[in-house]
Amino acid sequence: MAAILVSAFKISPLVNILQREEHYFTLLQVLLAYNTAMYHRQSLKQQNSFYKEKVEPELYSVLKNCVHALFLKVAWGRKPDIEFCVSLLLLLNTKEVFKYLNTAISRTQDNCRRLESVVKIGLMYNKINGLFENAPKLQMLLIKCKWSKRFKSFKISHKDLLNLDFTSFRHNLITSKHATLDLVKEFCYDFNVDLQECLMSYLEFLITSWDPHIVVSKDAKGKEEGTVTNSEETLLKKCNDIVDILKMDDIDSLKILLSKLWTSINFYYYEMYSYINQLRQQLDKCFDFKIKTMLSFLKTYHRVR
Known part of the structure; x- marks a missing residue:
């Protein structure tokens, strides 16, 4: 098996067939086996990524496309497998992962369920790699996804809610007929804001809006x-x-x-x-x-x- 895999020329027809028929998981297994053979053959040492410079560029490009296709199928499915998606991202270098996550986030702005899955994958990827660069942004998106689901009864789209600033977000909460003291407390805890200030605004609204x-x-x-x-x-x-x-x-x-x-x-x-x-x-x-x-x-x- 290894003797066959060490030659990119010999596995190219197989790669083309699997890619054309969208057998992405099988294709990924083939590429991983190929990379393992190359690793042992050339004694390469690199953690959590493929040697882009050593592996044939055409096959590496196929691998990235395969990872992207599998990622979308699993991450956007009805029951997303967060761990599997993270393992896919670990096959790419960090710069490519961040670029891909940003693209995936921008493409899911109108779908709360998909966006939440992508964000959770990003947070787990960061945790595994000890990265903190985009963690605050991802954490805030996760919180907004949570409150977007809470605001389903409001006549505001999920995408619009994501783009609201904090003041507008708070206004939508305290002026809702579904608002409660416990809900306001939870909101302040999630967004790490002053409870006193929110309660003052909530009290003012209740008194001045009573009709x-x-x-x-x-x-x-x-x-x-x-x-x-x-x-x-x-x-x-x-x-x-x-x-x-x-x-x-x-x-x-x-x-x-x-x-x-x-x-x-x-x-x-x-x-x-x-x-x-x-x-x-x-x-x-x-x-x-x-x-x-x-x-x-x-x-x-x-x-x-």
């Missing part, structure tokens, strides 16, 4: 009155959970935010005014709650549209 659903009806005398059908209690529970965390770490910033919110919300929605002032009174015992009586008075009346 009571008012159903207008008429009484026996034909007078119109509005009834709020979506109670603020669920919203206020979310707000209280956030406030409990903020009070422990940065009570001064919370006070500033509440003062700002006082001038930002619509007075027609007096439930939020009442809530803000209750919080301000809790945080500052000297706070003069002059408006409390008026808000309590409004609470007993129906809104009129």
Whole structure:
């Protein structure tokens, strides 16, 4: 077998047939056997790559094409084999691997599942070789893939989400009806950002965006009155959970935010005014709650549209 393999001329017809019929795995085995024979024959020593200068250029080119074809078939399959794909990349030199990974990433921007597979392969390749050059980029792509799957209910494409900056990413999260305190915490942990800042933004959004659903009806005398059908209690529970965390770490910033919110919300929605002032009174015992009586008075009346 070795006697046959040491001659590129003798295996070229076999290579051509296997390549033409897309028997990539068999072709790879043939090329690996050929390279092993060449290694023993010439006593070459190089770790994790083929001797590009020693192996016939035509066969080396075929090997690269074979690796690329197999890589795509396995990495983009329904059940990608990450370890096998990494072993394929180890047959090439590092410069070629980085170039190929970048190409594969750019080609999978619109497919979260495929992109995630390519990124995981890149991270494992780096780990095996002790490389850190592109690790932060790959890690961030992996995190964005995770959150892209979380954002399936949003009307934003996977590709657009990948290109969002952090501020836009956070805005899409906290303004979603699916947002929860635990989800915001996980987001901050994954992106290594300040939890306090995110919670401040989340609290501000919850309070300023509350919009009571008012159903207008008429009484026996034909007078119109509005009834709020979506109670603020669920919203206020979310707000209280956030406030409990903020009070422990940065009570001064919370006070500033509440003062700002006082001038930002619509007075027609007096439930939020009442809530803000209750919080301000809790945080500052000297706070003069002059408006409390008026808000309590409004609470007993129906809104009129």
